[in-house]
Amino acid sequence: MARPGVAKIDVDALIVGGGPAGLTAAIYLGRFRRSLALVDAGQSRLGLIPITHNHPGFPDGVKGRVLWARMKTQAEHYGAVVRTGAIESIHHQAKMFVCDLDGTEIRARFVVLATGVADRPPAAHFAEAVKKALIRLCPICDAYEVIDKQIGVISIGERGAHEAIFLRDYSPHVTLLHAGKPAELNAKARKMLAAAGIGLVEAEIVSVNLEGDRTVELALADGVRLGFDTVYSALGMDNRTGLAVALGAKTNEAGCLLVDEHQKTSVDGLYAVGDVVRGLNQISIAEAEAAIAATDIHNRLRA
Ligand SMILES: Cc1cc2nc3c(=O)[nH]c(=O)nc-3n(C[C@H](O)[C@H](O)[C@H](O)COP(=O)(O)OP(=O)(O)OC[C@H]3O[C@@H](n4cnc5c(N)ncnc54)[C@H](O)[C@@H]3O)c2cc1C
Structure with missing residues (x-):
C-alpha cells in the first residue's frame, strides 16, 4: 500500500541505470509492450568515450555521447521515460520490488540492474x-x-x-x-x-x-x-553491485554479479546486465545481455 500523499508507479520492470545496457533493456521491453520505469544517475561510461570504433554499424566510429543520446531517443520512441536520479535502496515486499525516487514509490515485478562500474x-x-x-x-x-x-x-x-x-x-x-x-x-x-x-x-x-x-x-x-x-x-574499477548485494545477490571473488544464461541473479526476479556483471566490459556485450534479460522477463510475464 502506498503511503497517503506519496505518488506511486506500478510497472512490469524497473530498470536501474541508463547506459547501453539499461537503454537496450528499455527498447526491448517497450517493444514487448511492457510497462517500465528507467532511473539513471547519468554516469554512463559512454560519456567518457571520445569515439568508439568497434561498435558494429558505425564504420567511421561514433562518439560515446552521440550513441548514448541515440539509444535514449530510441528507448523514448517505445514509451520509456528516463527518470534522472539515483536509486538508493530496493526492498522486496509481497513479490514486488519497491523503491523510492524523490518521493515517488516505484513498484515492479522485475528489476534489471544495469548500474555499470566506476573506474578508479x-x-x-x-x-x-x-x-x-x-x-x-x-x-x-x-x-x-x-x-x-x-x-x-x-x-x-x-x-x-x-x-x-x-x-x-x-x-x-x-x-x-x-x-x-x-x-x-x-x-x-x-x-x-x-x-x-x-x-x-x-x-x-x-x-x-x-x-x-x-x-x-x-x-x-x-x-x-x-x-x-x-x-x-589499469587501476581497475569498482562494480556498482550495492543494490543487488543488499537484496541477497551473489557475486564472484572479483565483486561482479553472478548471473545465469538468462542474466538472472541468485535473487528471483532480479536480473543484472552490462559491466556490473562478470565478463567482458563492452557496449555490444551490455546490449546483448539486456536483450536476453528483457526477453526472459517478457516470457515470464506471458506465462
Ligand atoms: C574511456 C572508455 C572507453 C571505452 N571504449 C569502448 C569502446 O570503444 N567499445 C566498447 O564496446 N566499450 C567501450 N568502453 C566500455 C563501455 O563504455 C561499457 O562497457 C558500457 O558503457 C557498459 O554499459 P552499462 O550500461 O553496463 O554501464 P554504464 O554505461 O556505465 O551505465 C551505467 C549507468 O547506471 C547509472 N547508475 C549507477 N547506479 C545507479 C543507481 N543506483 N541509480 C540509478 N542509476 C544508476 C550510472 O549513472 C550510469 O549512467 C569504454 C569505456 C571507457 C570508460
Missing part, C-alpha cells in the same frame, strides 16, 4: 585526459588506435603487466608504470615483462600534465618526467 582514477585531471583520449581505460576497446605509439600503462600489481603485454602486440614502445609497492608486482610478472621487451618504471606519479591534445607527461616523485602519446590506466 589514476590522478588529477583524469576526466579531461580521458576525454582527449590521452588517458585510456580499455585496450580491448581502442588499442588499434595506438599502433606504434609511445604507450604508458599505470597500475598497481599484476593487472597492468597483463595489459602491457596485450598492448605489446600493437606497439614496441610500451612502459609499465608501477605505482604500487615493489612486492605487489611478483617475479613471474616481472619476468614476462622483460621477455616481452616492456620497460618498467617503479615510482609514485605525483601529477599528470596534458600537452595540448597530443601528449601526456607524468611527473614522478623523484622529479623525473616521462612523456607518452597515450597512457592506459
Whole structure:
C-alpha cells in the first residue's frame, strides 16, 4: 500500500541505470509492450568515450555521447521515460520490488540492474585526459588506435603487466608504470615483462600534465618526467553491485554479479546486465545481455 500523499508507479520492470545496457533493456521491453520505469544517475561510461570504433554499424566510429543520446531517443520512441536520479535502496515486499525516487514509490515485478562500474582514477585531471583520449581505460576497446605509439600503462600489481603485454602486440614502445609497492608486482610478472621487451618504471606519479591534445607527461616523485602519446590506466574499477548485494545477490571473488544464461541473479526476479556483471566490459556485450534479460522477463510475464 502506498503511503497517503506519496505518488506511486506500478510497472512490469524497473530498470536501474541508463547506459547501453539499461537503454537496450528499455527498447526491448517497450517493444514487448511492457510497462517500465528507467532511473539513471547519468554516469554512463559512454560519456567518457571520445569515439568508439568497434561498435558494429558505425564504420567511421561514433562518439560515446552521440550513441548514448541515440539509444535514449530510441528507448523514448517505445514509451520509456528516463527518470534522472539515483536509486538508493530496493526492498522486496509481497513479490514486488519497491523503491523510492524523490518521493515517488516505484513498484515492479522485475528489476534489471544495469548500474555499470566506476573506474578508479589514476590522478588529477583524469576526466579531461580521458576525454582527449590521452588517458585510456580499455585496450580491448581502442588499442588499434595506438599502433606504434609511445604507450604508458599505470597500475598497481599484476593487472597492468597483463595489459602491457596485450598492448605489446600493437606497439614496441610500451612502459609499465608501477605505482604500487615493489612486492605487489611478483617475479613471474616481472619476468614476462622483460621477455616481452616492456620497460618498467617503479615510482609514485605525483601529477599528470596534458600537452595540448597530443601528449601526456607524468611527473614522478623523484622529479623525473616521462612523456607518452597515450597512457592506459589499469587501476581497475569498482562494480556498482550495492543494490543487488543488499537484496541477497551473489557475486564472484572479483565483486561482479553472478548471473545465469538468462542474466538472472541468485535473487528471483532480479536480473543484472552490462559491466556490473562478470565478463567482458563492452557496449555490444551490455546490449546483448539486456536483450536476453528483457526477453526472459517478457516470457515470464506471458506465462
Ligand atoms: C574511456 C572508455 C572507453 C571505452 N571504449 C569502448 C569502446 O570503444 N567499445 C566498447 O564496446 N566499450 C567501450 N568502453 C566500455 C563501455 O563504455 C561499457 O562497457 C558500457 O558503457 C557498459 O554499459 P552499462 O550500461 O553496463 O554501464 P554504464 O554505461 O556505465 O551505465 C551505467 C549507468 O547506471 C547509472 N547508475 C549507477 N547506479 C545507479 C543507481 N543506483 N541509480 C540509478 N542509476 C544508476 C550510472 O549513472 C550510469 O549512467 C569504454 C569505456 C571507457 C570508460
